[in-house]
Amino acid sequence: MYGYQNKVLRVDLSKKTAAAEPLRMDWAEKYIGSKGLAIKYLYEELKPGIDPLSPENKLILMTGPMTGTTVPCSGKLGVAGKSPATGTICDCSIGGHAALRIKYAGYDAVIIEGALDKPGYLLIEDDKISFEDASELWGKGCHETEAILADKYGHEYSVLTIGPAGENLCGMACITSDYYRQAGRGGMGAVMGSKNLKAVVVKGTGGVKIPNVEEAVKRILEIQNEDVLQEDNTFVFDWGTTAFLEACQDGGILPYKNFSDTTDPNWTEYNGEVFMEKLEGKRGCGSCGLGCGNFLKIGDAICEGPEYETIAAYGPNAGNRDPEAILKANQVADDMGLDTISSGDVLAWAMEMTEKGIHDFGIRFGEMDTYIKYLEMIAKGEGIGKELAMGVKKLAGKYGGKDFAMEVKGLEYPQYEPRGSWGMSLAYAVSDRGACHMRAYAPNEEVFAASIPPYTPEGKGEMVYKLAQHNAVKFCLCICDFWGTISMETMAELMSLVTGKEWTVEEIADVGTRVINIARAFNQREGFTAKDDTAPKRIFKEALKNGPAAGQKIPEEAFEDMKQQYYKVLGWDENGLLPDSLIATL
Ligand code: SF4
Structure with missing residues (x-):
């Protein structure tokens, strides 16, 4: 397929080796890129039960087929590993320019394994890879670190760095790029810190091949003008x-x-x-x-x-x-x-x-x-x-x-009160990385558009599933969350334009479902079940006092009902577990 470099850079920090290997295209066909493909690699390569802060954990930087093309809002980089905050799978999406530079350096992904014996950083300049000393950078904040590295290498390089939080293995530690962009949740910065890896610095001078380039770019520009540049996004x-x-x-x-x-x-x-x-x-x-x-x-x-x-x-x-x-x-x-x-x-x-x-x-x-x-x-x-x-x-x-x-599973709540949007309590509970608003964003339906009544469990399993499926596809394509109007149809069309293979809406939607399932299968293997899909007791016991949702609390039986609806629509059992027949398809 076009759009890919067909190459993964595998870095072993313990041995200080780096080698390119072919991308698993059979996996890319099923999981596309970024979130989905990174989780597939981790599912296949991580031993169950490993300590997320041990050298056995891997940190994956994953692009997608659209990275580096003119597809709007496609510059996000997937960052994934096993989370030290939750023990679940964790993937984040970081903005800036690092994704493009990894792709232009010739790689679809960088898989970082092992750990350095002392603080260092990884320097990627196309196919030239080196391990540099970071003892002078250790202890410095993200901003100063990035400024020093930008000074040394110039602005054609992207920097992904950690601050003191990552160095000190804090479960709330981010990875930062372009000074103010973060892979923010689940402690991916601590995974980097546990590897003594202060930064990844990358420059790429290549390009990305897509088919029928003139026609494709023309159509992409039309999509930008017709779809992206609407007030709902701008x-x-x-x-x-x-x-x-x-x-x-x-x-x-x-x-x-x-x-x-x-x-x-x-x-x-x-x-x-x-x-x-x-x-x-x-x-x-x-x-x-x-x-x-x-x-x-x-x-x-x-x-x-x-x-x-x-x-x-x-x-x-x-x-x-x-x-x-x-x-x-x-x-x-x-x-x-x-x-x-x-x-x-x-x-x-x-x-x-x-x-x-x-x-x-x-x-x-x-x-x-x-x-x-x-x-x-x-x-x-x-x-x-x-x-x-x-x-x-x-x-x-x-x-x-x-x-x-x-919190849910050890990840703290995002800033949307679920008693005013009951579907959000379900979205937080079943999200693959603990309480997260980026998996299924219920307030859009229940509050802002007010297309679905907020204070009822009815239909919430299906609603959260559909929202999660849509977002899973978006993240696999590296599309930014803020292109809020993008449809499955447009995602399928963009995939066809960039890869040269015809993608139907059904195929794209199946990828979304598969990604939800493999993330759940990873967590299931780590011992997570329905008992971990929880909500804080405050949500059940205390009614809100002010605002349009005053008087609302979520009855526990309504919460359980929503959970069972969600499991059913995905074909999981009452304990929230995937049957073997479903796992075999992943
Ligand atoms: S809209 Fe998305 S891609 Fe664009 S600057 Fe903001 S976060 Fe980055």
């Missing part, structure tokens, strides 16, 4: 994801003080208009048709973002309304290489624990100076930060407060 150019704040406030799903309630009457103190007044510059990822990146400066805080998730986590969910404090906390977390969602939930939980008098973590709602200090201490594993770095699940196991520990 709002991210004007507003980034700050626009979601108003939508979530209006819909009653903006979390407040560790999900103890929703909505904030004073939300306009830190809304999109407040942030965008401080705009200093714009940018986008490689091959992007939308350009959602906004550089803001408030006081001495400077950062690209903040995204909705970060505004909500470091704003109302932390009892904070100061936009400068949100931006400063965002800047510190990005530099430290910390996931803003998980770190926000950990600190919100610690604030509630302190205020309830269960355990004094030395921080209360709204105390943002301490908050910002704690972010750095979490990343560096210093003082109380070392304790908080455990994540909310382990913390609640040690100190109590389980009922309001907002």
